[in-house]
Structure formats: C-alpha cells, structure tokens
Amino acid sequence: MKELLKQYEEKAPEIVFNWKDPETEAEGWAVINSLRGGAAGGGTRMREGLDMNEVLSLAKTMEVKFTVSGPPIGGAKSGINFNPNDPRKRGVLERWYRAVSPLLKSYYGTGGDLNVDEIHEVIPITEDAGVWHPQEGVFNGHFKPTEADKINRIGQLRLGVIKVLESPAYSPDTTKKYTVADMITGFGVAEAVRHYYDIYGGSVIGKKAIVQGFGNVGAAAAFYLAQMGARVVGIIDRVGGVIKEEGFTFDEIKMFFLHKKGNTLIADADRMIPFAEMNERIWSLQTEIFAPCAASRLITKDQITQMIESGLEVISCGANVPFADKEIFFGPIMEYTDEKVSLIPDFISNCGMARVFAFFMEGRVAMEDELIFNDTSDVIRKAILNIFKQNHTKTNISKTAFEIALKQLL
Numbered sequence: 001m002k003e004l005l006k007q008y009e010e011k012a013p014e015i016v017f018n019w020k021d022p023e024t025e026a027e028g029w030a031v032i033n034s035l036r037g038g039a040a041g042g043g044t045r046m047r048e049g050l051d052m053n054e055v056l057s058l059a060k061t062m063e064v065k066f067t068v069s070g071p072p073i074g075g076a077k078s079g080i081n082f083n084p085n086d087p088r089k090r091g092v093l094e095r096w097y098r099a100v101s102p103l104l105k106s107y108y109g110t111g112g113d114l115n116v117d118e119i120h121e122v123i124p125i126t127e128d129a130g131v132w133h134p135q136e137g138v139f140n141g142h143f144k145p146t147e148a149d150k151i152n153r154i155g156q157l158r159l160g161v162i163k164v165l166e167s168p169a170y171s172p173d174t175t176k177k178y179t180v181a182d183m184i185t186g187f188g189v190a191e192a193v194r195h196y197y198d199i200y201g202g203s204v205i206g207k208k209a210i211v212q213g214f215g216n217v218g219a220a221a222a223f224y225l226a227q228m229g230a231r232v233v234g235i236i237d238r239v240g241g242v243i244k245e246e247g248f249t250f251d252e253i254k255m256f257f258l259h260k261k262g263n264t265l266i267a268d269a270d271r272m273i274p275f276a277e278m279n280e281r282i283w284s285l286q287t288e289i290f291a292p293c294a295a296s297r298l299i300t301k302d303q304i305t306q307m308i309e310s311g312l313e314v315i316s317c318g319a320n321v322p323f324a325d326k327e328i329f330f331g332p333i334m335e336y337t338d339e340k341v342s343l344i345p346d347f348i349s350n351c352g353m354a355r356v357f358a359f360f361m362e363g364r365v366a367m368e369d370e371l372i373f374n375d376t377s378d379v380i381r382k383a384i385l386n387i388f389k390q391n392h393t394k395t396n397i398s399k400t401a402f403e404i405a406l407k408q409l410l
Contacts, residue, residue: 044079104126
C-alpha cells in the first residue's frame with residue numbers, strides 16, 4: 001500500500017491553473033490531478049495562507065473519494081489565498097470564476113468548500129460567468145449527454161442539492177427548512193458507524209460517542225448517531241464543549257443542533273465548559289465511537305492514545321485528514337491509529353455530498369428524502385463491505401481501503 005501511495009502522491013497533476021487577481025492581492029489555483037473519465041471534480045475553498053500544495057493534496061484526495069462515491073472521474077480542487085472576511089471577497093470570487101469558466105464549461109466541476117458557500121456564492125456567481133451549473137464540466141466531459149438531457153439533469157441537480165427535507169427521519173425540524181446539503185455529510189459519517197458494526201459485529205445502540213466540531217457535519221453526525229441509539233457523551237467545539245458521561249438524550253442533542261449559531265455550539269452557561277478545560281477532559285472520557293468533524297490535521301497522537309486507552313472501537317472521519325500529520329494521506333499518526341482501532345477513512349465516511357452530486361447527475365431520479373439518503377447509505381455500506389471481504393480484522397481498515405482505491409487509479 002505504501003509503495004502505491006508514494007507512486008500516487010508523486011505523480012504530477014495533469015493541469016495546474018494559476019491566477020493572480022488584478023484588483024487585490026488574491027491568488028488562486030485550480031489543480032486537476034487527472035482527467036480520468038474525461039472530467040474532474042472538486043470544490044472551491046478560500047483562506048488566508050493557502051498555497052498550491054494544499055490545493056494539490058485536496059485534488060488527489062477528491063480523486064480517491066470518487067472511487068467510492070462516483071462518478072469515475074479525476075480529482076480537482078480550487079483554492080484562493082485571500083481573507084474570506086474581507087469585504088472584497090465577492091469581487092474576488094466573481095473574477096476567479098470568470099477566469100476559470102472555460103474549464104467549468106468543458107471538463108471541471110466545482111462546488112462549495114471551506115469559506116465558500118455552494119448555494120449563495122458558487123451557483124449564482126458561476127451562472128453570471130456564463131456557466132449553466134458548477135458541475136456543467138462534469139456533464140460535458142464525462143457524461144456527454146444530449147442538450148435536452150443535460151438541461152434536465154442540471155435542473156435535477158440544482159433542485160436536489162437545495163431540496164428542503166420533509167421527513168422527520170432526516171430533519172431535526174421540518175419547519176426550519178434544512179436541506180440535503182445541510183445534512184447529508186454528517187448523515188454519512190453516522191451511517192458509516194452503523195454499517196461498521198453491522199458488518200464487523202456488534203451494534204451502535206448504547207455505544208458512547210464523542211463528536212469534534214459542531215458545524216454542519218459534526219452537528220448532523222451527532223443528530224443521526226443519537227437518533228440511531230448511540231449515546232453522545234461529549235461534544236468539543238472551537239469555543240468549548242459539553243460533557244455528560246451517561247450520554248445526552250436524543251432530544252438534548254436535537255436542541256443543541258437547533259440552537260447552534262452558524263458553526264458554533266451554544267449551551268447554557270452552567271453546562272458549557274471552556275475550551276482549555278474541555279480539551280483536557282474529553283480525550284480520556286470512556287467512549288467507543290469518535291467522529292472528528294472539525295478542521296483537518298488537529299488530532300494528536302497523545303489524544304488518540306488517551307481515547308484508545310478509554311475503550312475506543314471505531315473512528316468515522318467527518319473531517320478530511322483529521323490527524324496532525326504533514327503527509328497528504330497516510331502519516332504516522334493515522335497509521336498508528338489504523339493499527340490500534342477501526343478507522344473508517346474520510347473518503348468513505350464523508351463522501352455524502354460527492355455522492356449526492358453523482359446521484360443526481362447519473363440519471364433521472366425521484367426527489368424523495370428517503371431515496372437520496374438511502375443512496376448515500378448504500379454506497380458507504382458497499383465500500384465497507386469491500387474492505388471486509390479483503391480484511392476481516394478490525395484493524396488496518398484504512399490501509400485496506402487505500403489499497404482498493406489506489407489500484408483503481410494507478
């Protein structure tokens with residue numbers, strides 16, 4: 001696996017598009033790792049200090065993810081080095097998408113990512129740049145549909161991603177208009193845990209869980225884990241967190257979800273534990289399930305060791321590369337973890353949004369909550385079953401998953 005990984009990481013990307021904004025200090029890169037299947041896909045992120053290497057590593061990560069989620073295309077990513085809180089952000093994005101519009105019309109599909117919103121920024125700004133939809137390049141390069149079919153499927157994709165959830169099985173509150181895009185990634189993180197226990201033995205019911213991060217992914221993962229019978233004992237967020245060693249009830253988790261402000265956990269003053277204290281306590285809580293859903297590269301070896309010693313069984317990654325390794329994919333902390341517990345890699349557990357794009361692009365489907373969510377669940381289950389067929393043990397799950405993926409790409 002390591003030799004395959006080295007070969008994949010060192011392979012140069014097919015296309016690197018570099019842009020310097022004429023009106024600000026912003027600089028951007030679109031990296032297309034390959035045009036496998038005639039197209040490539042990956043979102044657009046913006047942060048201060050971003051560089052081309054970060055974009056390249058994310059493009060390679062997307063390509064691995066597509067081996068699970070489909071469609072069978074290459075990985076890509078766009079990144080802009082600019083402060084997302086700068087009032088000039090909108091203008092930067094407008095000029096960026098105008099510059100990359102020929103790629104987006106031909107063979108590259110994009111979407112939202114860190115600090116760039118799919119619904120309010122990517123879709124309207126790319127439309128103004130003459131692109132029918134941010135995924136138009138994937139339609140043209142990979143699916144090659146007729147004009148009429150392209151119009152129908154783009155309409156389906158546009159409606160599907162922003163579809164308001166109607167079923168209480170998938171929405172914490174059907175009056176609040178939560179969408180597929182709000183919930184699907186966290187749903188996948190929770191479903192990966194459920195399928196893991198079903199395939200490898202045991203049950204999620206009654207298992208204690210810790211969730212790191214309480215944005216869309218972490219909050220949704222906590223909601224669905226609690227709904228399926230897990231007992232969430234701790235949530236750690238940027239500002240602090242909450243602990244209840246016997247586990248919060250489903251209704252308590254639902255209230256945390258409904259009261260969060262943006263991506264921030266909100267709790268009563270007597271319940272909210274400051275971050276420094278939370279960061280000392282949470283890693284030694286007795287728990288079987290861990291869902292890291294915050295930023296990348298945060299989890300240290302010491303933290304993971306404390307969790308292993310406290311009974312950890314399975315990790316389902318909501319964040320991309322959650323371990324504090326410098327390597328693109330499989331650094332020493334991740335390898336250490338994979339050898340000790342069951343580690344479901346991010347390209348399986350957080351593939352929900354990529355799968356939704358594929359689901360709506362591949363053919364005409366009914367706009368029903370259950371069909372959309374079951375499709376993502378089925379894709380994750382199939383990926384874990386493929387690992388189990390090659391590796392019946394509860395360790396080295398990520399190593400096996402990478403071997404399966406890389407053999408498709410090299």
